[in-house]
Amino acid sequence: MKGKVALITGGASGIGKAGSMLMAREGAKIVVADIDAARAETVVREIEAAGGEALAVRVDVRESASVQAMVAASVERFGRIDVLFHNAVSVPLVNKHDRRITELPEETWHAIVGLVLTGTFLTAKYVAQKMLEQRSGSIILTATVDALVGQAGLDAYTAAKGGVVSMTRSMAAGLSPEGVRVNAICPGFVKTPHQSVFLDDDKERAAIESLHLMGIMDPEEVAAFAVFLASDEARSMTGGIHVVDSGYTAFKANIDPAAVFKR
Numbered sequence: 001m002k003g004k005v006a007l008i009t010g011g012a013s014g015i016g017k018a019g020s021m022l023m024a025r026e027g028a029k030i031v032v033a034d035i036d037a038a039r040a041e042t043v044v045r046e047i048e049a050a051g052g053e054a055l056a057v058r059v060d061v062r063e064s065a066s067v068q069a070m071v072a073a074s075v076e077r078f079g080r081i082d083v084l085f086h087n088a089v090s091v092p093l094v095n096k097h098d099r100r101i102t103e104l105p106e107e108t109w110h111a112i113v114g115l116v117l118t119g120t121f122l123t124a125k126y127v128a129q130k131m132l133e134q135r136s137g138s139i140i141l142t143a144t145v146d147a148l149v150g151q152a153g154l155d156a157y158t159a160a161k162g163g164v165v166s167m168t169r170s171m172a173a174g175l176s177p178e179g180v181r182v183n184a185i186c187p188g189f190v191k192t193p194h195q196s197v198f199l200d201d202d203k204e205r206a207a208i209e210s211l212h213l214m215g216i217m218d219p220e221e222v223a224a225f226a227v228f229l230a231s232d233e234a235r236s237m238t239g240g241i242h243v244v245d246s247g248y249t250a251f252k253a254n255i256d257p258a259a260v261f262k263r
């Protein structure tokens with residue numbers, strides 16, 4: 001990624017932070033964009049301490065003016081944007097407030113769709129305008145396995161991320177003939193700060209572990225695949241929905257037919 005400029009939303013924490021650190025280590029200049037300006041600054045200092053170059057930008061991806069200012073600040077500092085790795089989501093909003101459809105308050109629906117789907121629309125729109133001007137770029141949208149397999153109680157989140165998955169394909173069809181690639185990553189359960197509450201509960205942890213064949217993932221495992229999608233080695237990859245899920249979507253249940261039929 002030497003010489004590339006990577007803009008990473010949600011770059012101050014979790015998967016976005018892992019992407020910021022890893023892409024910087026691979027030689028990219030990084031824009032750490034996050035609603036939490038102080039934590040974005042901390043990540044920038046970590047990148048600089050490791051010998052990299054980075055800029056912190058405060059952004060609220062729900063606001064068009066804020067997204068446009070983020071793009072302008074990135075271009076002013078580094079001249080171009082080669083990679084967008086879009087992660088910004090308030091995980092507590094989803095974990096604490098999303099519900100089964102019959103109990104889902106309408107304001108929660110609008111809040112989650114506004115952040116997850118409209119936030120992706122606004123971010124991708126203004127970054128892609130710059131990429132089209134350059135006639136090159138790689139957009140990587142973080143979706144989720146919950147957009148591919150149902151998850152009870154997360155009706156707003158799954159709908160919004162399902163929209164992100166669909167947009168990935170239509171955006172690729174629209175933008176790739178002019179040099180801009182678009183891909184989505186669907187992670188399984190990733191050990192990020194707000195998800196740790198599930199892991200502190202022994203019953204929840206065991207249930208989550210039983211669904212992940214190779215264990216619960218670290219953010220770096222998702223970030224490593226984002227680096228590949230960002231690089232020119234992935235130059236023919238666009239419109240793809242890629243699971244990085246420790247086998248989550250590979251099977252429907254941990255049942256053992258041998259134990260039942262072949263005794």
Ligand SMILES: NC(=O)c1ccc[n+]([C@@H]2O[C@H](COP(=O)([O-])OP(=O)(O)OC[C@H]3O[C@@H](n4cnc5c(N)ncnc54)[C@H](O)[C@@H]3O)[C@@H](O)[C@H]2O)c1
Nearest residue numbers: 010013014015034035060061087088089090144189190192
């Ligand atoms: N952790 C998981 O298990 C998991 C699984 C599948 C998908 N994902 C997706 O991965 C992405 C990152 O999740 P994470 O677990 O690393 O979360 P995280 O909470 O560690 O990081 C998300 C970052 O987004 C920022 N943010 C929140 N609202 C914002 C806004 N309006 N504008 C700009 N920034 C904002 C937060 O400040 C935070 O730094 C999300 O899109 C999430 O839906 C996570």
